[in-house]
Amino acid sequence: CEMVPALYAAIAANVAEKVAPALTLVDVQMIGAAGRLYMSGKTADVERGLAEIERVLAGIEGRKA
Numbered sequence: 001c002e003m004v005p006a007l008y009a010a011i012a013a014n015v016a017e018k019v020a021p022a023l024t025l026v027d028v029q030m031i032g033a034a035g036r037l038y039m040s041g042k043t044a045d046v047e048r049g050l051a052e053i054e055r056v057l058a059g060i061e062g063r064k065a
Contacts, residue, residue, distance in 0.1 A: 001050060001053060002036050002037075003057060005034075005035070006029070006030045006033060006034055006035035007030055007035060008057060009030045009035025009036060009037050010028065010030055011056065012035070012037045013028045013037050015049075015053055015056045016037070016052060016053055017049075018052075019048055019049055019052040020045040020048045020052075022041055022042065023039050023041040023045050023046065023049050024039065026039060
């Protein structure tokens with residue numbers, strides 16, 4: 001999962017873990033222009049985490065969709 005600005009990767013990691021605790025966060029990169037989050041686990045958990053990341057990031061005021 002890649003997002004801009006990079007610091008949003010920390011938010012993404014936090015919300016993904018909250019909604020799908022069985023996920024494994026392999027790597028979180030918050031350096032440079034784009035942040036990256038690498039997750040592993042069961043497909044359903046990864047999809048649930050990704051959906052929550054998209055929902056939360058879309059709700060940040062002032063962020064372009």
